[in-house]
Amino acid sequence: MSSSDLTSPLELPEKTEEKRTAGASSVEPEGLTIAEAVARFEVGANTLRRWLQRGELPGAVKVPSSKGDTYRIPLAALEGRGLKPRGGEAVVAVASLEAVATLRADLAKARAATERAEAALREAEDRARRINIARNGLAAELDAEREKLRLVSEAQSDLRRALLMLESEQQKRTRAEQEAARSFFSWLRHRKAAKGGEAVGTPRVPGEFPDPPPR
Numbered sequence: 001m002s003s004s005d006l007t008s009p010l011e012l013p014e015k016t017e018e019k020r021t022a023g024a025s026s027v028e029p030e031g032l033t034i035a036e037a038v039a040r041f042e043v044g045a046n047t048l049r050r051w052l053q054r055g056e057l058p059g060a061v062k063v064p065s066s067k068g069d070t071y072r073i074p075l076a077a078l079e080g081r082g083l084k085p086r087g088g089e090a091v092v093a094v095a096s097l098e099a100v101a102t103l104r105a106d107l108a109k110a111r112a113a114t115e116r117a118e119a120a121l122r123e124a125e126d127r128a129r130r131i132n133i134a135r136n137g138l139a140a141e142l143d144a145e146r147e148k149l150r151l152v153s154e155a156q157s158d159l160r161r162a163l164l165m166l167e168s169e170q171q172k173r174t175r176a177e178q179e180a181a182r183s184f185f186s187w188l189r190h191r192k193a194a195k196g197g198e199a200v201g202t203p204r205v206p207g208e209f210p211d212p213p214p215r
Contacts, residue, residue, distance in 0.1 A: 040085060
């Protein structure tokens with residue numbers, strides 16, 4: 001690729017001035033960025049910045065952008081410095097720069113998506129941790145209620161045993177009272193029979209109600 005093939009309207013400074021003063025501020029300024037100039041010509045980025053600061057590249061303009069101020073350098077200004085083009089590699093280099101810019105943009109989007117995914121994951125983990133804490137708390141409460149129920153059940157069992165013991169004692173006492181009453185009435189019959197000269201039988205419970213001494 002020859003320098004004539006790379007010639008653009010920027011080679012005519014007066015036309016560039018006319019375009020810049022025509023009020024077409026909405027149109028992106030023509031010219032090469034520093035990266036594009038480095039890719040096309042055998043020159044370093046620091047050298048170009050130094051020339052721009054000294055005003056040694058006529059027609060170069062500063063263009064504000066979202067990434068900070070950048071420059072647009074007319075092709076004629078670069079060729080006027082006697083720079084040698086890099087040959088056929090220039091187009092490839094520019095294309096590579098554009099591809100790199102696209103990849104960087106895609107990478108930025110991927111990083112943003114990854115950050116959002118990580119934030120969502122942290123939120124989900126935090127929510128799972130809170131749920132686990134709540135579940136452990138409920139499990140502890142359930143264990144406590146089960147322990148209470150076990151204690152109540154044991155108390156009920158103790159009460160039932162005590163009641164059975166009381167009922168057994170009551171039954172024994174009742175049987176003893178009934179036996180004592182039968183013995184007493186047997187003793188009374190024995191005394192009446194003794195006073196009336198009737199045959200005297202032995203008491204129902206010997207020794208509990210003995211016969212009266214003879215008169």
